Amino acid sequence: MSDLGRVLRIDARRTAPFLAVPALALLGAVAAWHALLPGVAYWDDAVAALFTSVRLLGPASAALAAWVALREHRLDYLRGLSARSPSLGPLLDLLVLGVVTLSAYTVVAAVVAVKTLIRVQAGHPQVMGLLAGALTLLVYTVIGYLAGRVVPRLLTVPAAAAVTYLWGVARPGTWTYLLPPPDVEHIRPFAGLRTELLTGQALWSLGLGTLLVTGYLxxxxxxxxxxxPLVAATALIAGTTLWIHGQQRAPLTPRAFEYACRQWPLTVCVHPALRTALPSLEAALTPLATRLSGTPGRFTRVEYRPDNDFPRPGHGVVYIHLRDLSPGYEHRAEQEIEISLLDARTCGDPRHAAGARYSALVSAWLLDEEPPRLGDAAAAREFGRWDEQQRRQWLRTHYGRYHSCMLRGKDFRMW
Amino acid sequence: MIADFSTIVARGLGIRRGGRWILRPTTFGITSGVVGLAGPPSSGRPALLETLATLRRPAVGGLELLGHDVTGPAGQRAVRVRLGLLPDRFGWAAGLTAGEFVAYAAYFKGMPRRAVDAILERFELTDAAELEMDMLPADLRLRAGLAATCVHRPDLVFLDEPLNGIAEPEREELIGLLRGLAPTVVVTAPDPAELTGWCDRVFSMARARLIESLDVSRSWSRVPAGV
Known part of the structure; x- marks a missing residue:
């Protein structure tokens, strides 16, 4: 083993930063796991989850680096009075800390990738996003280390964590949220992260890290x-900052896709990232479709649409918008379809409040929910007494009144 | 007094910390030999040693070490390879052996492996080289620290309270070792009495001033330093 290798090994043993890898990895993995859209397997959202973990992992890495720098300060009597360059000690520390941080980040990235892979994935892995996250994390480490070197006090450790955490969660200005680590929260299907923006963010982190290290050295x-390198890094930061500032558009771009569908007995089509939801959606929505058959609200096709796209249902097609696949998403889809059956204009009119209550009684049946307490107990009792076939038959004849919330008590006195 | 052959020459050297003077601007010169510096740690003694060892920038004044002006980076680079500093409660790590500790210091001082073996032998640490620093008795631990500090055979060595915690029987033997570390050795202690008798000159730090004590018994100082 070379002398440098021996010294690196001693440094790693002496400061014991590798003991922090499991803790950092756990912290980052938990943050990323929670940040992933429940049930959705989408590579762009996986990158967003990595950025979320960086916002937590970064401050922890900064605190660790500050603590290591604090400890290393005690060795200045050996490393400072050196025949070698005075930059050697800090560079060795940063090398060890960089390996520690990237080891933890690799574990986090692996957890996110495995979680995305075990489901049927959609989109493509964003290597630039992975790189931008890694470089940003290294910048956190450099900031923490330099803070510990410049102000070698115990208070520097929590201060480094607090300041870097605040940078991650509270940005001044309207465009600064695009600076690393970008605050993109969730990337929902239909949209993707813009690769050129990820490249800009990676270069910005690279520039800042280089500027800090070379400035200190x-x-x-x-x-x-x-x-x-100092001037080059400054130019890189200035250039990328101006470029990012000029990006008025959101960090997302529409992403082409092909629906994943299940054809029978009902055609249900969703974004491929939600493919796993098809069987349960099919099972949950088929009874509703059956109850609405023969009415103007009947449907044979369910289509999943982006959040901002609300086409008018008709011609046998209804639309759903799911934010994620957290428990109860099937019922939320049913409710959305059911609400789309009602005329919002008339049902929201206070003059039709009584009719809206009768429509709620019918909606509860359509959704297999507990019937609401109704002032007209006779109507509720009558409706509750009918069997499934009688209710469907009744709905076919009274759909128009149900749709416009104009049902009356006497509409329930048929049999 | 500043002699032409002074190892340390301070001209109007002043050190400040937290807005107050640790050492008011002072002019002094130190030639070869063992020089004692007495004062409690709160007097700013460690900061003075760090300044003299070029690890801390003085607030005012000039400083020359071994003929180099060390207020600039060129002078610092030239002189640092010829200095050694061992702070009070010097740092090492749990699990590190004495041999590894000295080898670690040797790497930074640009010394080959054989220099490590030589200094371990010179300081009678060959048998203890494989023992962890934490396991060593205080005197052997000090020897390991001295070996790490002097593995590159410095011309000027600063030692902050080296004899702190050392029992009396080992003290005499270690004093002989300390005197032979380098041509010029600056050593500190909280009380001037601990330094008289074996240091050639003794200074005291009081109220941010450096005062030379004239009452120095010459029992040890008849033996030249650096041998």
């Missing part, structure tokens, strides 16, 4: 030749 060694 320059102050330490006062070597004139360090001015070159």
């Amino acid at each position: 320059s102050a330490l060694t006062r070597r004139a030749r360090l001015a070159v």
